[in-house]
Amino acid sequence: MTTHLLEVRDLGRQSEGTWLLREISFSLQTGKLMVVMGPSGSGKSTLLRMLNRLDEPSSGSILLDGVDITTLPPQSLRRRVGMVMQSPHLFPETVADNIRFGPLQRGKQLSDEDVERLLSQVGLAGFGERSIKKLSGGEAARVSLARTLANEPELLLLDEPTAALDEAMSREIEALIAGLLQENGYTAIWITHHVEQAKRLAEQVLLLDQGRCKALGGVELLQQDSSIHGKMG
């Protein structure tokens, strides 16, 4: 029997009289990776922000493991639904401070070994005491990922985690995240602009256009819909 970790029903968000996203429905099985694609302003980030409850839906519902997320305490929900933002937005001072931040909010102090293990996962072993000011873009992106993973989320939301990186670094981080998702069996939603990246990653695809669902299906959608190639860049 397949279990759906996430179910989204008729989800919509309106802001200042404009629908940013409307009538979005999909479900995501545990352990699967869904790629969300769409042109700028199509509502991709809005969708992730609602799943993490940084924004409130104007219509519809989101069920996490069968439970409406509005009935869950926001802090507990956000720990379970981890989000890696487009920009790392690291906190001062050290890398280790960032890794410890999430667990510390619920009174859990990560040991030095825990921090090192998480940093090793993202290829930054020995970086714990380094100041965040001395990190490159790629290193900051890795710290941001490790910081989210420290909360042991059930669902991982990745908002264009490689968008700010150059091509080579982007491929490196993509391979790293994809490997981690596969090894740990994470359920994840990954926003990307790159069709080729989507093809490499996706098990399930949601195409958005002007805030609406244009198509929902398997990776074959990316092969069929030739208009995607022109629109996503």
Add this chain to the structure above:
Amino acid sequence: MIHYITQDPLWVRIFQASGTMLLVFLALFVAHRFGIKLLREGGLALLRGLLQVVGVGLLLVAVFRGPSWLAPIVLLCMMGIGTQIASSRVHKLPRTRTIIFSSILLSVGVSLVLTLALGIIETRSTAMIPIGSMMIANAMNTISLALERLQGEIKSHTGQIEAALSLGASPAQAIAPMIQTAVQASLIPRIDTMRSLGIVWIPGLMTGMLLGGEDPLRSALYQFVIVALILGVGAFASLSAVLMLRPALFNQAEQLLEN
């Protein structure tokens, strides 16, 4: 030079005020030539200040001669006007008027009651009103600085606040660094005042006491009491304002509201 023209003390003061205003206008005009557009705002503030202080002088004559219960009413009015001025600087933040008034009332009220009870300040109107007004003005400035800084910090660190929320932090935890920065920044001028007291400047109250023939040591100690009080009131006012504002920056779902 003024004394050659008139010996009337009131006219002497009017000449002094006019001379000072000319000096300020000259400074504002020079600044204007360098593209610093303060001529209108600065000029209006100067005229407003003159009219207000003369008005208050006339009012105080009546208050000092009247019953003692008039003093708290005058102070409450000053708090109301202080609230209006401070809130105009941070009008985009929610519930600012209520928060600023409550913070001034709380910080000045508690400090006044304590200092009156301990006998640090005398209960007569001639002591309570000028010292109370200094507390109110400084509370107003400190709150204004704190809220303005907090507004700026939130704007420039929205991503960091939301990153903290997305990791399961409570609103209070997510915004704690911005609150600390805002309160610290608001108190820097007060701390600098305390550090430079007597060395860089001799404040108005002490100057007035010295000119009035008071003993320098007693004047100095009294001035210290007032500056220390102002620092204490400022710290209390600034902290209470940002803490009162904090819940209004987030909604029930612990989402950061746009400000």
